[in-house]
Amino acid sequence: MTLFDLAKKNIQGNFSNYLVYFVSMVFSIIIYFTFVSLQYNEKIQQSILLSNTMNFLFMASSLLLLLFVAVFILYSNSFFTRNRKREVGLYSLLGLKKKTIGKMLFYENFLMGMLALVVGIIFGTLLSKLFTMILVKLMGSSAEIEFGISIEAIGQTILVFLIIIIITSIQGYRLIYRFKLIELFHAAKKGELTPKVSIGSTVLGLLLLIVSYWLILRSFPEELTEGYILANYGIALVSMVIGTHLFFSSVVISLLKLYKRNKARYYKGTNLIGTSQLLHRIQGNARTFTMIALLSAVTISLFGAAYSGYYGNEKNSFEMVPFSYSHQSKGDEFDDQIESLIQADKEHPITAQVELPIVEVEGQLTFTFSYEVTAMKLVPVKAYNEVVKALQTGKVLSLSEDEAIAIKPRLTEYNSSLFKGEQLHLSDEMHELTFVDMLEGSVLPFDYPDFYIIVSDEFFTEIANDIKPKLYKVYEVEGEKSTAVTSEKINQLVGKEDFQVYPSFYTEYKEGKEGNALTLFIFGFLGLVFLAATGSIIYFKQLTEANETKTSYEILRKIGVNKRAVRNTIQMQTLFVFGLPLTVGIVHSSVILNFISNFISDLIGANVIVPIVTAMAAFIVIYIGYYILTVHTYNKIANK
Amino acid sequence: MKQIVEARKIKKTYGARGNLFTALDEIDLTVQEGEFVGIMGPSGAGKSTLLNVLATIDEPTSGEITIDGFTILNMNEEQLSNFRRDKLGFIFQDYNLLDTLTVKENILLPLALAKIDVIKLEERVEAVAEKFGITAILDKYPYQISGGQKQRTAASRAIVTKPSLLLADEPTGALDSKSATDLLESLKELSEQEQATILMVTHDAYAASYCGRVIFIKDGKLFTELVKGKSSRKEFFQKVLDVLSALGGGTNDII
Numbered sequence: 001m002t003l004f005d006l007a008k009k010n011i012q013g014n015f016s017n018y019l020v021y022f023v024s025m026v027f028s029i030i031i032y033f034t035f036v037s038l039q040y041n042e043k044i045q046q047s048i049l050l051s052n053t054m055n056f057l058f059m060a061s062s063l064l065l066l067l068f069v070a071v072f073i074l075y076s077n078s079f080f081t082r083n084r085k086r087e088v089g090l091y092s093l094l095g096l097k098k099k100t101i102g103k104m105l106f107y108e109n110f111l112m113g114m115l116a117l118v119v120g121i122i123f124g125t126l127l128s129k130l131f132t133m134i135l136v137k138l139m140g141s142s143a144e145i146e147f148g149i150s151i152e153a154i155g156q157t158i159l160v161f162l163i164i165i166i167i168t169s170i171q172g173y174r175l176i177y178r179f180k181l182i183e184l185f186h187a188a189k190k191g192e193l194t195p196k197v198s199i200g201s202t203v204l205g206l207l208l209l210i211v212s213y214w215l216i217l218r219s220f221p222e223e224l225t226e227g228y229i230l231a232n233y234g235i236a237l238v239s240m241v242i243g244t245h246l247f248f249s250s251v252v253i254s255l256l257k258l259y260k261r262n263k264a265r266y267y268k269g270t271n272l273i274g275t276s277q278l279l280h281r282i283q284g285n286a287r288t289f290t291m292i293a294l295l296s297a298v299t300i301s302l303f304g305a306a307y308s309g310y311y312g313n314e315k316n317s318f319e320m321v322p323f324s325y326s327h328q329s330k331g332d333e334f335d336d337q338i339e340s341l342i343q344a345d346k347e348h349p350i351t352a353q354v355e356l357p358i359v360e361v362e363g364q365l366t367f368t369f370s371y372e373v374t375a376m377k378l379v380p381v382k383a384y385n386e387v388v389k390a391l392q393t394g395k396v397l398s399l400s401e402d403e404a405i406a407i408k409p410r411l412t413e414y415n416s417s418l419f420k421g422e423q424l425h426l427s428d429e430m431h432e433l434t435f436v437d438m439l440e441g442s443v444l445p446f447d448y449p450d451f452y453i454i455v456s457d458e459f460f461t462e463i464a465n466d467i468k469p470k471l472y473k474v475y476e477v478e479g480e481k482s483t484a485v486t487s488e489k490i491n492q493l494v495g496k497e498d499f500q501v502y503p504s505f506y507t508e509y510k511e512g513k514e515g516n517a518l519t520l521f522i523f524g525f526l527g528l529v530f531l532a533a534t535g536s537i538i539y540f541k542q543l544t545e546a547n548e549t550k551t552s553y554e555i556l557r558k559i560g561v562n563k564r565a566v567r568n569t570i571q572m573q574t575l576f577v578f579g580l581p582l583t584v585g586i587v588h589s590s591v592i593l594n595f596i597s598n599f600i601s602d603l604i605g606a607n608v609i610v611p612i613v614t615a616m617a618a619f620i621v622i623y624i625g626y627y628i629l630t631v632h633t634y635n636k637i638a639n640k
Numbered sequence: 641m642k643q644i645v646e647a648r649k650i651k652k653t654y655g656a657r658g659n660l661f662t663a664l665d666e667i668d669l670t671v672q673e674g675e676f677v678g679i680m681g682p683s684g685a686g687k688s689t690l691l692n693v694l695a696t697i698d699e700p701t702s703g704e705i706t707i708d709g710f711t712i713l714n715m716n717e718e719q720l721s722n723f724r725r726d727k728l729g730f731i732f733q734d735y736n737l738l739d740t741l742t743v744k745e746n747i748l749l750p751l752a753l754a755k756i757d758v759i760k761l762e763e764r765v766e767a768v769a770e771k772f773g774i775t776a777i778l779d780k781y782p783y784q785i786s787g788g789q790k791q792r793t794a795a796s797r798a799i800v801t802k803p804s805l806l807l808a809d810e811p812t813g814a815l816d817s818k819s820a821t822d823l824l825e826s827l828k829e830l831s832e833q834e835q836a837t838i839l840m841v842t843h844d845a846y847a848a849s850y851c852g853r854v855i856f857i858k859d860g861k862l863f864t865e866l867v868k869g870k871s872s873r874k875e876f877f878q879k880v881l882d883v884l885s886a887l888g889g890g891t892n893d894i895i
Contacts (some may be wrong), residue, residue, distance in 0.1 A: 265754040267761055276740040555736040558697060559750055559797070560725025562718045 006536040008109070011088070020543075021080040022116055024536060028069040029120025030127055031529050035065055037128040037153035038135070041189035049594055061522050065529065070164055072533050077109075077168045079540050080505025081175055083547075088176055093310075098176050105172035113165030121157060125149055131525070138310070138517035140510065196251045197257075205246025212240035216595050244293055244584060252580065253279065270561065273552075274569040278576055281545065289581045290539065292534045299527040300619055306523040307611035308597070310516040315507035319410060321445045322391060323474040324348075324483065324505050327494045329355075335473060338493060345486040348477040352390030356383050356443060357469035359460065363426040367418065371409055372449035376424075379443060379452055380460035387443045390476050394441050399456040404433040407452040408440045424453070431463065444472055445499035445508075480505050531619060535626035538578055542630050546637040553638040566639045571631050578627045586616055643706075644805055644837040645671035645694065650703035651858075652689055663689040664700065665860040667736075671805075674835035676828060678842055678851035680880070682887060686860040687811060687841045694839065695728060695807050696720050704769040708804035725753055729798030733810035735790040737782040737797075743789075747796045754801065768796045772826055787817025795823060799830065806830075808840040812847045824850040845884060849877035856883055863887060 039058055091101050215236035221228060257278045260266050266275065282289075286521040325342060329335050342350060359378045381399045388394045397405065406419045416438035424433040433455065442452060455463075477483065487504035494503040502508045553566055652664040663686045671677050677688050692698035694705065696712050701730055705712050708727055715723060729750075730736070737746050744765060751761045769775045772792040777785050782793070791811060808827070812820035828850050830836040840851065848854045850873065856863040864883060868876045 263762075264758045267748060267758055268755055269753060272741065272745060272749060272752050273738070276745065280740040458835075551736075552738050552740075555738060557721075558695070558722070558724070558730055558732075558736070559753075560721050560728070561753055562721030564718070565721075565753075 005090055015082055017080065018112070020540070021076050022112055024071060025113060025116035026120045026123070026567055027532070028073050029117055029157065032065060032069050032160065033121055033124030033153060033157040034128045034131055035525065036156050037064060037124070037150045038131060039151040040153045041132060057519065057522055061526055067161060068529065068533065073164055073168065075537065076540065077171060079544065081172065085179070085312060092176065101176045102173040105175060106169045110165060110171040113161070113169065117158065117161050117165070121154060135517065135521050138521055140238050140453040140517070152228045198254045201246055201250040202254045205243055205251045208239040208243030209247060211245055211545065212236045213591050216591055218443040227603060234515040240588065241294060243289040245286065247584065248289040249283060270565050270569045273556065274572045277549065278573055285541065288537060290536065292581040293584040293588065295530050295534055296582060296619065297588035297592065299530045300585060300589035300615055301596065302347045302523045303527045304589065304593050304612040304615040305596050306516070306520040307615050308608040310520040311611040313512040313516050314509065317505060317512050319442070320501050321508045322442055323504045324477045324480040325490050326445050326474040326499070326503050328498045329471040329473055338490065341489055342475055342477065342486060345477070345483065348479050348483050348486065350475055350477050354383065354390050354474050356387070356472040356474060357464065358472060359463055359467050359469045361426050361463070361467065366423045371412065373451065375449050377452045378455050378460060378463065380457045381454050382457050384443065384454045394439065397454065399454065401456050401458050402432060402434055403436050403456060405454040406435055406438040407442055407454065408438055409450045410442060410446055414438065428466065433459070444474070445503060446501045447499045466562040481509060482506070531622050539626060539630050542574060542577060542634055543637065546634040550638050562640055567635055570634050570638065574627060574631050574634060578623055578630070580624050582620070642673040643670060644673050645669060645839070646706040647694065648704040650690070650693060650700045652693060652698070652700050655688050662860050664693070666703070666863055667860070671837060671839060671857070676831040676838045676840070676850070676852045678840050678848040679857060680842060680848055680854055680884065681857035681863065685857045687857055690857065691807055691809055691839065691841045692872050695730065696724055725750060726801065727804045728876065728895055729803035729806040731791070731794050731798050731806070731808040731811045735794045735815060737790055737793060739776040739782050742779050742781055743774060743785065743793050746782070746793055746801055750797060750801045764800055766876055768800050776827065787813055788822065789814055791819065791823055792826070795826065799836065804837065806836055806838045808838065810842055811840065812842065812844055820847065845880045848880050849873050854880055856887060858887055880895040
């Protein structure tokens with residue numbers, strides 16, 4: 001029999017083992033290739049060129065992905081070789097030269113890797129088309145993206161994986177040299193001792209977690225310095241990582257031991273078996289659990305945050321640019337030109353059209369107000385009411401002569417109690433206004449300073465005698481989310497002087513959507529990869545365990561435990577193994593998201609609960625899928 | 641006297657048409673309460689198959705088996721599991737202890753599975769452990785104790801539920817002679833003093849000499865049967881050896 005025959009026989013005999021390893025290699029390659037080909041996609045390249053953050057995001061993501069994929073392949077490789085140590089030992093015992101065995105393992109791994117590379121790239125090409133479509137859909141772009149095979153992407157993938165495959169192949173070659181023969185035979189037999197834990201590390205673990213939560217959740221100090229951020233969140237991060245590890249290596253063990261103390265419960269049915277097995281394995285799994293919990297926390301947080309941004313984009317755009325089109329009046333000719341442009345767009349007929357006179361004044365407030373007050377913008381209540389009707393938001397107001405209502409400046413956090421009953425003395429020293437309320441919802445696109453005050457029509461007419469009002473014209477059209485062509489023309493005509501944001505809703509909305517979609521997509525993609533990989537790692541671990549404990553379950557069956565009870569213990573243990581890191585991950589991410597949402601809900605004004613809960617639910621659902629698969633396979637191995 | 645095992649015409653064949661192998665060929669077997677019965681025979685004679693069939697782990701192709709008044713062949717999976725738990729005790733050559741449980745937990749496992757009250761359960765474990773002399777190692781794990789201690793743990797587990805029938809498959813196979821003698825003495829005591837019914841498959845004539853009766857099987861059929869009666873253990877041992885040489889199992893089997 002030649003070496004090649006032997007290698008071939010190996011693969012045939014151990015097919016399922018090889019398959020698992022092969023599939024995880026293919027999986028890694030597909031993921032990496034898909035991501036890289038997206039990176040080289042023209043449309044995305046444009047976005048990358050446009051923004052530095054996007055560039056950084058893509059670079060960081062692809063580096064992270066690379067690291068992750070490498071670790072994942074090395075992990076599955078070690079899982080694979082561990083199952084084969086005995087076989088390798090046997091060859092050596094039968095007198096095959098070490099060098100020959102090494103060569104055989106090298107070729108085997110190398111050929112498998114090459115095959116995986118080809119398969120991965122083929123599937124990756126198909127998959128990248130699918131992902132491009134998802135991305136385009138998310139961005140809301142109507143343009144067809146060319147579907148081409150990216151040579152650069154293929155080149156980069158081949159280069160990266162060639163290196164990884166060669167490393168794992170060398171590992172395979174060295175396997176026979178690294179271990180003594182006796183060690184190869186006892187690979188899976190190492191007796192696992194019951195873990196010992198000290199009270200100290202248990203308490204420390206809990207303490208560190210509490211400290212990290214407290215550091216993350218506490219409110220900002222008066223002055224937010226870079227040093228504070230680094231120190232505070234640096235310490236929080238480190239204590240969270242160490243705390244999580246101690247949680248799995250000590251706290252959980254202490255809890256299980258505590259559970260064991262209650263004999264009446266512990267000595268009931270199969271509790272005994274499940275608990276003792278978990279206890280025996282948890283210390284060996286602590287590092288994996290820690291990694292998975294932290295990874296889930298990061299993924300859920302990032303995805304949750306990105307989704308919040310995407311989810312809140314429409315609301316945010318509407319807040320920044322309330323009308324479909326807005327511009328400052330610049331003479332009849334100019335105004336008519338704009339109006340006829342908008343009228344010419346028959347697909348988007350005008351539903352409302354308002355003229356807004358605005359007077360900018362200076363004045364003193366009778367209370368401390370940290371906002372810029374050199375250019376307060378007065379709006380007559382009549383015009384404001386027309387806006388309310390046109391946009392169908394808010395309610396119609398009426399004001400007596402000296403009354404005024406403030407509109408909350410955008411991107412700030414004031415509330416109405418600050419204004420109620422307070423007064424505004426205008427700088428001409430003749431006029432006084434009394435605030436009766438503050439409300440949200442602006443009338444024009446954002447332009448700093450963004451402080452609008454609604455005044456009575458009488459008062460406005462009076463003040464307009466002294467200061468000439470600026471006239472703004474705003475239009476609301478049907479289907480404002482698809483006015484690409486007209487918006488482009490209006491933007492060009494109006495230019496950038498009138499407002500700090502775009503004069504048309506569509507452009508603001510579209511740009512926000514594209515940016516957010518890309519972020520969401522990257523985080524979603526990475527999240528999916530982490531999720532699949534962590535799920536697979538637990539799956540592998542459980543299957544290894546299933547093979548190791550097969551005999552235990554056989555014993556149990558012989559002494560009269562029925563299949564259902566065995567299945568129950570398997571379910572309980574698997575639930576524990578999947579549920580524990582996920583729960584820790586979700587709790588961590590809730591804390592982190594609570595912190596992040598303080599920023600983003602101000603920034604985007606969106607309700608972050610829905611997207612965050614969606615992100616968590618998606619995570620849980622995929623994990624449940626893995627759980628069911630694992631229980632099924634475990635049961636098939638151990639409970640025949 | 642009560643009949644614990646009654647097996648009629650048990651047949652077990654393996655393989656498909658044209659390539660049939662008969663492991664058990666219409667074997668009849670009756671065991672009374674309190675008997676200590678040995679089953680011997682050359683390798684491949686069908687000893688273990690017989691034991692597995694009686695243990696409800698394997699199903700015979702045809703025949704009838706009644707254990708402690710229950711006809712086991714019509715039972716479904718769950719009934720069989722409960723039956724094994726409540727009526728049978730097992731001792732195996734390779735101990736079959738769970739590595740993740742302490743000696744004590746291994747012994748009380750069948751009681752825990754039967755959801756026995758904790759206080760009663762602890763009492764039973766104490767009593768059984770004392771009988772086999774393993775009280776001192778109750779909190780140790782299987783990998784911390786010797787083979788003899790492991791087998792005594794397994795035996796304790798097997799009798800802790802006071803089973804109607806104790807089945808032992810080569811229990812002394814992996815033990816040194818001192819440990820083997822200790823275990824066999826304990827089993828013999830169990831059958832004499834507590835009327836425990838024991839069925840033991842063995843290769844070892846010395847182990848068989850502790851039985852009250854020894855059944856010999858060859859090629860799936862009953863070959864002969866020896867009853868110890870009033871003879872001493874030494875005489876009985878000699879008789880067993882004689883039958884074995886007649887059986888032609890080869891000298892390897894006689895040690």
